[in-house]
Amino acid sequence: MKPVTVPFFISHQGCPHTCVFCDQRTISGAAGRLPTANEIVSKISLWSATAGERPLEVAFFGGTFTALSHEIQAGLLEPLQSLLKCGEISAVRLSTRPDYIDDRRVEWLKKLGVTTIELGIQSMDDAVLDASGRGHSAADSDAAIRCIKGHGVAVGTQLMPGLPGDSLFKSLSSLERVSVAGADFIRIYPTVVIQGTELARRFSAGEYYPMGLEQGVNLCKLLLHRAMQSNLPVVRMGLQADDGLNSETVLAGCWHPSFGQIVSSALYGDLIDRYVSDDELVTISCHPTRLSDVIGYKRSNLARMLERRVRAQVVSDNTLKKEEIIIQKGIRSSRYNLMTDLNYSIQEVN
Numbered sequence: 001m002k003p004v005t006v007p008f009f010i011s012h013q014g015c016p017h018t019c020v021f022c023d024q025r026t027i028s029g030a031a032g033r034l035p036t037a038n039e040i041v042s043k044i045s046l047w048s049a050t051a052g053e054r055p056l057e058v059a060f061f062g063g064t065f066t067a068l069s070h071e072i073q074a075g076l077l078e079p080l081q082s083l084l085k086c087g088e089i090s091a092v093r094l095s096t097r098p099d100y101i102d103d104r105r106v107e108w109l110k111k112l113g114v115t116t117i118e119l120g121i122q123s124m125d126d127a128v129l130d131a132s133g134r135g136h137s138a139a140d141s142d143a144a145i146r147c148i149k150g151h152g153v154a155v156g157t158q159l160m161p162g163l164p165g166d167s168l169f170k171s172l173s174s175l176e177r178v179s180v181a182g183a184d185f186i187r188i189y190p191t192v193v194i195q196g197t198e199l200a201r202r203f204s205a206g207e208y209y210p211m212g213l214e215q216g217v218n219l220c221k222l223l224l225h226r227a228m229q230s231n232l233p234v235v236r237m238g239l240q241a242d243d244g245l246n247s248e249t250v251l252a253g254c255w256h257p258s259f260g261q262i263v264s265s266a267l268y269g270d271l272i273d274r275y276v277s278d279d280e281l282v283t284i285s286c287h288p289t290r291l292s293d294v295i296g297y298k299r300s301n302l303a304r305m306l307e308r309r310v311r312a313q314v315v316s317d318n319t320l321k322k323e324e325i326i327i328q329k330g331i332r333s334s335r336y337n338l339m340t341d342l343n344y345s346i347q348e349v350n
């Protein structure tokens, strides 16, 4: 059963850096005041009342948790101890930077019930990290992933394609490196230019041009496809609309409230395009949870087929895997798998 996440934002708390893309006050909606022990316990009990049978997990997002003082970290985690013991919460996750991870920190966090650590990695290319003011190297990220894994704690990674100096090849290579290092899951946030950031200044000065939506979708569908082939779950693509982002705060870049669905629709659209010829009459079956992806965001895949005079009916079939479709043409039907029957060349999406 999917857990209910009780979120606590610790925006910019503990972070001594100013990455070019970051304005934590915008991302989390407000400059952070840390929650008190009472506030933590009350919020959990409030959420617990509506969670039903689903387990609860607590998440500390934003900021750099492990750069907070030891006392502050302990103050945030201690109120959770009795709730972990009695089973009211089942997991604790937090986010931090790769250069604030070491054996001592991870061992201590694990003892206090932390089950998942998410790392803001953004890129595994040192030139990109440098141009983005990250203040850590790809080797730091590699070591942090391996360290967390070595302690038996799950590790999530966040990548941000499209930063200054980035390229399709570098983004792909970043994904492959975090996968090889042992990441358990990944979030992909294409770069967005947010008001008030250094990136916004560079954008206004004509020193930086972000990817637009179409370019971002093309790049992210390739990343998603590679992640699927590497068995690396992608748990989120694109920043959420409720992250304080709107048409006033987002100046430019690849951002759309339904970005994730647009990208996964594009994958299914490409698979269908490969195996359905112009003017055909087809029935396409897919797993029930993939109906909206096969039909496409705002019926985009049906529209793509109509442009080629393809008449298609899409139906659900719960015997199929999520990444499979069956295309039926008359009495002939063939099964296709996104991971094995769809291939991209870098030139094709660049």
Ligand code: SF4
Pocket (backbone or CB within 6 Å): 012, 015, 016, 017, 018, 019, 022, 023, 024, 062, 063, 064, 097, 120
């Ligand atoms: S390390 Fe994280 S919180 Fe700190 S400036 Fe960079 S993105 Fe923002």
